[in-house]
Amino acid sequence: xxxxxxxxxxxxxxxxxxxxxxxxxxxxxxxxxxxxxxxxxxxxxxxxxxxxxxxxxxxxxxxxxxxxxxxxxxxxxxxxxxxxxxxxxxxxxxxxxxxxxxxxxxxxxxxxxxxxxxxxxxxxxxxxxxxxxxxxxxxxxxxxxxxxxxxxxxxxxxxxxxxxxxxxxxxxxxxxxxxxxxxxxxxxxxxxxxxxxxxxxxxxxxxxxxxxxxxxxxxxxxxxxxxxxxxxxxxxxxxxxxxxxxxxxxxxxxxxxxxxxxxxxxxxxxxxxxxxxxxxxxxxxxxxxxxxxxxxxxxxxxxxxxxxxxxxxxxxxxxxxxxxxxxxxxxxxxxxxxxxxxxxxxxxxxxxxxxxxxxxxxxxxxxxxxxxxxxxxxxxxxxxxxxxxxxxxxxxxxxxxxxxxxxxxxxxxxxxxxxxxxxxxxxxxxxxxxxxxxxxxxxxxxxxxxxxxxxxxxxxxxxxxxxxxxxxxxxxxxxxxxxxxxxxxxxxxxxxxxxxxxxxxxxxxxxxxxxxxxxxxxxxxxxxxxxxxxxxxxxxxxxxxxxxxxxxxxxxxxxxx
Amino acid sequence: xxxxxxxxxxxxxxxxxxxxxxxxxxxxxxxxxxxxxxxxxxxxxxxxxxxxxxxxxxxxxxxxxxxxxxxxxxxxxxxxxxxxxxxxxxxxxxxxxxxxxxxxxxxxxxx
Ligand code: SF4
Numbered sequence: 001x002x003x004x005x006x007x008x009x010x011x012x013x014x015x016x017x018x019x020x021x022x023x024x025x026x027x028x029x030x031x032x033x034x035x036x037x038x039x040x041x042x043x044x045x046x047x048x049x050x051x052x053x054x055x056x057x058x059x060x061x062x063x064x065x066x067x068x069x070x071x072x073x074x075x076x077x078x079x080x081x082x083x084x085x086x087x088x089x090x091x092x093x094x095x096x097x098x099x100x101x102x103x104x105x106x107x108x109x110x111x112x113x114x115x116x117x118x119x120x121x122x123x124x125x126x127x128x129x130x131x132x133x134x135x136x137x138x139x140x141x142x143x144x145x146x147x148x149x150x151x152x153x154x155x156x157x158x159x160x161x162x163x164x165x166x167x168x169x170x171x172x173x174x175x176x177x178x179x180x181x182x183x184x185x186x187x188x189x190x191x192x193x194x195x196x197x198x199x200x201x202x203x204x205x206x207x208x209x210x211x212x213x214x215x216x217x218x219x220x221x222x223x224x225x226x227x228x229x230x231x232x233x234x235x236x237x238x239x240x241x242x243x244x245x246x247x248x249x250x251x252x253x254x255x256x257x258x259x260x261x262x263x264x265x266x267x268x269x270x271x272x273x274x275x276x277x278x279x280x281x282x283x284x285x286x287x288x289x290x291x292x293x294x295x296x297x298x299x300x301x302x303x304x305x306x307x308x309x310x311x312x313x314x315x316x317x318x319x320x321x322x323x324x325x326x327x328x329x330x331x332x333x334x335x336x337x338x339x340x341x342x343x344x345x346x347x348x349x350x351x352x353x354x355x356x357x358x359x360x361x362x363x364x365x366x367x368x369x370x371x372x373x374x375x376x377x378x379x380x381x382x383x384x385x386x387x388x389x390x391x392x393x394x395x396x397x398x399x400x401x402x403x404x405x406x407x408x409x410x411x412x413x414x415x416x417x418x419x420x421x422x423x424x425x426x427x428x429x430x431x432x433x434x435x436x437x438x439x440x441x442x443x444x445x446x447x448x449x450x451x452x453x454x455x456x457x458x459x460x461x462x463x464x465x466x467x468x469x470x471x472x473x474x475x476x477x478x479x480x481x482x483x484x485x486x487x488x489x490x491x492x493x494x495x496x497x498x499x500x501x502x503x504x505x506x507x508x509x510x511x512x513x514x515x516x517x518x519x520x521x522x523x524x525x526x527x528x529x530x531x532x533x534x535x536x537x538x539x540x541x542x543x544x545x546x547x548x549x550x551x552x553x554x555x556x557x558x559x560x561x
Numbered sequence: 562x563x564x565x566x567x568x569x570x571x572x573x574x575x576x577x578x579x580x581x582x583x584x585x586x587x588x589x590x591x592x593x594x595x596x597x598x599x600x601x602x603x604x605x606x607x608x609x610x611x612x613x614x615x616x617x618x619x620x621x622x623x624x625x626x627x628x629x630x631x632x633x634x635x636x637x638x639x640x641x642x643x644x645x646x647x648x649x650x651x652x653x654x655x656x657x658x659x660x661x662x663x664x665x666x667x668x669x670x671x672x
Contacts, residue, residue, distance in 0.1 A: 027588065050593055050663070051586075051590060051591040098589055423664055434666070483655075
């Protein structure tokens with residue numbers, strides 16, 4: 001795992017002390033709220049509906065057991081005993097007191113964490129594939145590049161006041177598990193014909209009010225040139241991005257207005273001018289950072305695999321609940337004899353992404369026992385133990401089961417991504433969490449969930465789309481009509497390497513209808529599907545009409561078409 | 562709770578549209594607070610001062626803004642309320658949630 005260098009330590013410590021002084025001056029009345037607000041936002045502190053909210057970055061979604069324990073300690077000491085894992089690999093605390101925040105930041109700094117660049121019009125925390133370093137299809141570890149981007153972008157003098165916030169996602173494999181096309185810049189790794197690694201560079205993605213999937217402006221960028229190319233993209237955006245209209249300020253609008261080809265040419269021209277400067281990434285520097293992300297001390301289990309598999313099979317046969325969990329929540333690992341285990345933070349009827357301090361402590365302990373003390377945080381608001389020996393899976397599952405953390409639903413209908421919505425968020429139009437709770441309570445039967453199979457269901461409380469509802473197979477968007485909450489449904493969104501935006505199916509549902517509408521959608525799929533067809537494949541084959549007819553009746557469906 | 566009525570308005574006029582109170586978030590912890598008739602801030606909506614005409618609402622907001630400038634609260638604003646059986650009820654889901662707290666039921670360990 002990456003360790004701060006002296007510069008990082010000094011910089012973060014300095015920022016904490018600065019903020020301590022700023023809070024003291026605010027409380028003493030020496031700073032107005034207008035003066036203080038940008039300062040607190042620069043430190044990840046928002047003022048929400050009921051209280052302050054502190055957003056803490058989890059760089060590239062990787063946590064050590066020590067860091068997880070610190071997050072638990074903060075939840076217990078300064079908050080109400082829990083934290084909320086978000087879709088951007090952050091954790092949010094919903095109830096910190098203003099005067100406690102410098103102390104919290106100090107605690108975070110002691111484990112090399114911070115809340116810098118989780119807000120404001122700067123380059124935000126870079127998202128990475130949560131299976132970095134362990135995925136069987138990986139070309140190179142994306143955390144190396146996410147860390148390089150972090151170092152380059154932290155307080156970059158030119159890019160600290162961009163027209164709008166700027167989000168980058170990076171994946172080290174051609175299969176996309178970081179929604180790269182949904183970001184301002186998406187980087188997806190490929191190999192060239194000679195086998196060298198490089199990035200496909202996609203620009204101008206984003207969700208929100210105007211959902212657009214990023215366009216590829218370069219099919220292959222050798223990794224050595226990553227920073228100079230990113231710098232060129234940011235320069236073009238910084239110069240030409242609109243600052244007069246907040247709704248038109250994201251890079252996606254610039255790419256759209258200029259046209260992808262023209263934008264790519266502008267970047268290319270800028271890049272040619274700066275390409276061979278000091279921003280290049282020499283192999284030695286990459287290797288230096290790569291060393292922090294080296295594989296843990298795996299045992300050589302390759303020779304034991306047939307026996308391991310047999311032992312696992314026997315446990316599976318003897319315990320159907322364990323078998324259901326393995327089937328849904330365990331993935332293949334690139335190292336023989338090991339597996340990747342998803343810890344679902346989506347208990348049926350629970351709050352997506354919430355974990356109590358006790359659960360966080362327990363996961364930290366389990367990571368030490370079963371996964372070299374490392375935990376991943378996925379944008380799907382789940383935790384992942386990336387390096388579990390297959391023989392440890394049964395004991396791990398038993399421990400998780402006792403903690404209410406063994407719901408066998410990863411990638412299933414109740415694995416709902418939901419933003420905080422109107423229960424917490426100041427920008428919300430409608431609640432998300434209670435809707436997720438009601439929907440998941442309708443799908444508690446594991447056999448039914450398994451039968452429904454792979455599907456994504458995301459709920460955002462407003463058009464900012466923090467829950468990525470646009471790219472969900474079933475997307476739910478909360479809207480406000482005259483002070484009352486309604487929910488608009490989109491179908492057909494996809495978040496992987498074939499990312500696409502879903503289409504609105506028809507008029508919105510009220511809060512009491514929406515869970516039933518989701519069940520109706522699932523029923524249509526089950527009736528229409530052909531053998532082994534996933535929800536999205538059926539939807540793409542039959543189109544929206546059968547869903548509209550079920551939801552609105554034949555006549556209204558015709559009107560809605 | 563004190564309701565200031567506009568004496569110049571007829572008793573039959575629809576005062577509902579102007580029945581408002583002022584809310585804000587407290588500086589120190591961000592908690593929701595309401596302006597009382599004693600120029601203090603209370604966590605209980607029952608303590609809020611209610612006005613039912615536009616100029617009284619403007620006055621109320623001005624007093625609240627002055628308080629905010631004294632750094633006690635952040636972002637004061639007017640919101641609509643109704644009164645029913647002596648109870649003050651916020652109008653609209655957002656203000657209802659600000660009054661009652663998150664509706665998520667199993668919210669972990671809510672104090
Ligand atoms: S989508 Fe809207 S309601 Fe949900 S967290 Fe984002 S800004 Fe808040």
